[in-house]
Amino acid sequence: MNKFDAIVIGAGQAGVPLAKKLAAAGWKTALIEKRAIGGTCINDGCTPTKTMIASARMAYMAGRSDELGIHIPEYRVDFKAIMDRKSTIVKQFREGATKGLEETKNLTVIYGTARFVDPHTLYVDKNDGSFENYTAKKIFINTGCTPFIPDIDGLKEIPYLTSTTLLEIKEVPEHLLIIGAGYIGLEFAQLFRRLGSQVTIVEKSNRLMPKEDDDICTVMSDIFDQDGIRVWTETQVESLSLKLGKVHVKLDGGGKGPASLNCSHVLVASGRTPQTAALGLENTGVVCDEKGFIKVNKRLQTAEQHIYALGDVKGGPAFTHISYNDHLVITENLLNGRHKDISKRMIPYCMFTDPQLGRVGMNESQAKEAGIDYLVASIPMKNVARAIESAETRGLMKAIIDKKSRRILGAAIIGEQGGEIMTVLQMAMMGKITADEIRSGIFAHPLYSESLNNLFMSV
Incomplete structure (x- = not known):
């Protein structure tokens, strides 16, 4: 029997840093990955798609260059070059993450599919054709999700x-x-x-x-x-x-x-569905909801308190940054004796269309449902100086403000650099900076964020 202090199942954006930190703290740790280090984000999520989106934006800008007085007679999409660039960057990120794991003392990386035999024991069908059992005091599940395939005729x-x-x-x-x-x-x-x-x-x-x-x-x-x-x-x-x-x-x-x-x-x-069906959770006390997501408490413990679930597999917001923060909650509690939990986290996210949609906190519908006395600040991007100068006038800036405290409850920014502008407002929310303070603040001209002055003047 291979005995460890901790076993992490899944080398995603929570599993990798968690395994490294546990090992660095002296825990004998195993990381089990059935496919490739880096999880969805690096291999077939954030990294490849945003790389390809950069190429698509170049094509878009070339196609409208006349608007800015630059005449490009024609351009050609070299799809093979786009895909080769994508693959090179994915490989770079994956190999970097893999090297970091290989250089970590007290850490064993195992490639294979893990299944619970009992609450402390995992049977691993290794990718090399062999199989072994592994046991640990604590087990962390970071198996993520996979595309959901609906039942459509044909x-x-x-x-x-x-x-x-x-x-x-x-x-x-x-x-x-x-x-x-x-x-x-x-x-x-x-x-x-x-x-x-x-x-x-x-x-x-x-x-x-x-x-x-x-x-x-x-x-x-x-x-x-x-x-x-x-x-x-x-x-x-x-x-x-x-x-x-x-x-x-x-x-x-x-x-x-x-x-x-x-x-x-x-x-x-x-949509996406959690990768829990093959984990053998029926051999443990771990409980899943009707969709297969693992139920956890606010400290990410399952019904088996020594088994934790991190990232998309536990349900809730399915974002890389949430998965990464999950590992911080666990390491702070287990290694530093803190009492962190996930109950009051601020959830920012960005959709990488062009223009981007950056979102954080409450939207207007949620504020209304909660019965909050709120105000709405809103301006179209066509009224933003930098957007006009850059020929990027599509979109909208919107923020929800608590009427009494004047604090920002949430924001939605559709615009060039929408995610970056949203993050400025997220920092204001974290620091409890009011809409009035932003309205009268000094911001460098002519940044997109400077128009936060004008946004809150609209209230």
């Missing part, structure tokens, strides 16, 4: 794509159909539209980004319309089939009636 009979397999295609799709209008679907929609694809999005709700405020949804919908992306809302895919080398799609448009279209590629972007 889907399994066509060569559909997921957010993972789309990153390995060899040519730009002629016509990409995207099922689902979540952040993953919207980023890929704009990315491939800019690289030359015809793009159609099918979304069952009545608008893009149904969890955002109406005005934010309207602005983003207008941007997608301007970019030539067709969006079918209140619509579901009824069936798919191959006909003469094309995918034939039947749609149920609800009140709009049935419709159909042909496309070359189908991307399933209808």
Whole structure:
């Protein structure tokens, strides 16, 4: 029996730093990874997609260069070069993370699939064909999520794509159909539209980004319309089939009636599901919800208090930075004797469309539901000096303010550098800086963030 102080299952954005810190603190630690170091973020999430988005933006800017007085007669999308650059950067990040693990004392990296035999023991089917049992005093689950595949008639009979397999295609799709209008679907929609694809999005709700405020949804919908992306809302895919080398799609448009279209590629972007089914959790006291996400307390402990869950596998906001913060909560508590928990975390996030959507805290709908007496500050990006100068006037700045304390409750920024502007407001929220203080603050001219003065003058 291989005995450890700690076993971490999954080398994602929580698992890697957690394993390194536990080992550095003198814990005999094992890190089990079935695929590749770095998890979704490095291998088929943040790193590859944002690398490709940078190429797509270059194509977009080349296409509108006349607006800025620069005449580019023509440009060519070299998709192989884009994908090679993406793969090189992914490899660089993955190898860097792997090297860091290999250089960590007290840490053993095991490549294979782990399954619980009992609450303290894992059976590992190794990638080299061998297998062994491992036991530990504490076990940490960081297995993440995988694309959810809906039950659609004919889907399994066509060569559909997921957010993972789309990153390995060899040519730009002629016509990409995207099922689902979540952040993953919207980023890929704009990315491939800019690289030359015809793009159609099918979304069952009545608008893009149904969890955002109406005005934010309207602005983003207008941007997608301007970019030539067709969006079918209140619509579901009824069936798919191959006909003469094309995918034939039947749609149920609800009140709009049935419709159909042909496309070359189908991307399933209808959410993600936790990787818990193969973990053997039935051999432990760990409890999952109806969707398979592991239930944890505010210190990330499962029903088996020596077993913890971090990152997407526990449900809640599925962001790399949340996963990373999970490991900080655990290491602060276990190694430094602190009493950190996840109950009052501020959750920022950014959708990397162009312009970006940066979001933090409450939106207006949430403030209204909570019965808060609030104010709304809002200005369009067309009124932002730097946006005008940079020809980046699409978007909106919006903030929610507590009427009595004047503190910022949340913000939504659609605009060039929207995520960076949102982060300025997040820092203000962390420091309890009021809207009035920002309104009268001195910010360097002409930054995008300088218009936070004007934003709060709109109250």
